Amino acid sequence: MLSEQAVPVVRATLPTVAGALDRITERFYARLFDAHPELLRDLFNRGNQANGEQRRALAGSLAAFAGALLDRPDARPDALVNRIAHKHASLGVTSEQYKTVHEHLSAAITEVLGDAVTPELARAWDEVYWLMANALIAVESRLYQEAGTAEGEVWRTLRIAARREETHDTVSFLLEQPDGSVPGAFRPGQYVGVRVLLPDGARQTRQYSLSSAPGLPHWRITVKRADGDPAGEVSSWLLAHTRAGEFLEVSAPFGDLVLPEGDGPLLLASAGIGSTPFLAMLGRLAATGSTRRVVVVHADRSPAAHAHAGELRRHVDALPHGSLHLWYEEPGGTEARAGRVDVRALDLPEGLTAYLCGPLPFMRAVRGDLLALGTDPADVHYEVFGPDLWLGAEG
Structure with a gap:
């Protein structure tokens, strides 16, 4: 929770800071890698640095965290924190590294905003950073303990x-x-x-x-x-x-998009290589004789491009209440539909929990269709391969 002194400062300066976050994070990474080139070489994804996705993801997560502190002061944005913490744990991030990040992020804010950085603004945004950093450190510590490893030794x-x-x-x-x-x-x-x-x-x-x-x-x-x-x-x-x-x-294994307990209905919607986490879920459901209603949706370029297509079908066929719906850009005479996925055309059960994995445009479209059908936003979950550019962009 932000202090009483910081709340009005963060509220007043959030538009300014958020509007400059892309420039701030660009300057931050430049400073960080100048001082610690080993982090770019051995920790950070060089591809995501080159295309700017990591910078945009950091900017989005900082803005989202600050907004959540203002909008829901008595609650921590656990979905955002958990998603980042699992990725950090899979890289072996340590608590000591947050001090290094703070040093260069604070300097980048000052360099980009210049005279707008008053002592009050600096103290307030320090609070935002350390609230987020300490929340991540706490979750990452728990993840390391659950994995049976020392901090970062994954x-x-x-x-x-x-x-x-x-x-x-x-x-x-x-x-x-x-x-x-x-x-x-x-x-x-x-x-x-x-x-x-x-x-x-x-x-x-x-x-x-x-x-x-x-x-x-x-x-x-x-x-x-x-x-x-x-x-x-x-x-x-x-x-x-x-x-x-x-x-x-x-x-060690990490990730917060996991098969939920219970017997409620599920929608598993994937595109391309995004089917991989769902293969593990479906394999477990089939092996345990689950009677859950499971609707599986997958989109791909063509039958030949669809990795593990036969395995996917076998898992779904083993579920007494499972159904498989395929969309291919080039169906090639199969029973698959052509074009983009349209979950509105399916007979979806009430009260389903939806899991999405694939390119961001695919997930945005499916999520939008589900919300239009009345699905609770809290019941739509997703996995992203790479920086999560959705953090802060969607509720």
Whole structure:
């Protein structure tokens, strides 16, 4: 909760600070990486820095957190905090690093806003930062404890038990402990960080959903080639250079978009490689003989581009109250619909909980359709591969 002194200052200056946040975060990252080039090389995603997505995500999350402190002073924006904390934990972020961020963020605010930064504004926005930072530190500490690791010590070495070509640009890897045992437990829907040493000496990390259900002999990740450099440098490296019998650095599992308990109806809507967390959820539902009503929606370019299509159908067929609805840009004579997904055309159950995963435009469209149908916004959840540009942009 903001102090009584800070509330009117943050309220009065939020439009000014929020309007300048893109410039502030651009200056912040420039300062941070000048002082600590190892953070760009070995922690931050160079692709997201190059295309500006990380900068925009940071700006959006700061503005959203400040707005939440003003609008709901007695409540913490847990959805925002948890989403960021899980990503941080998968990278091994430590509490000490928040001091470094504070130093360079404060300096960037002063540089960009100049004389507008009064002592009162500086103190008030320091409060905002440390309320957010301490909330993240607390959640990340709990996540590390649950993972059974010391702060930031999330990495283990796993062996690739098998490599499987799923489509022309998608490969799945089965992972095991070096002694051949199962790497450990996870919740359906979670992801792991995979860290690789690139030819230029950088250690870059990307998150990949665990795409098979818990309880199987191996973990599985499914990797789709991403175009562009450095945007797709880790996925491209994995597809080009990793083979069965080799080893990968893999984090403990994290992620807050997980299969919910209970027997309420579900909608799982994905596009492209976004189906991977739902494969784990559906695998668990099928293995446990679930009788939940489950509506599965998937969009892709074509049947040939749809990774794990047969597995998806088998899982849905195993559910007595499951239904599968496919949309392909090029249906190719299949029973799939052509064009964009339209959940308004489906017979959706009352009181459903919706989970979305895929490109942001896809999720925005599906979420908008669900809200138009009367779904409670609190019942629509999503997963984003990469910086969450939705934080603060949607309620």
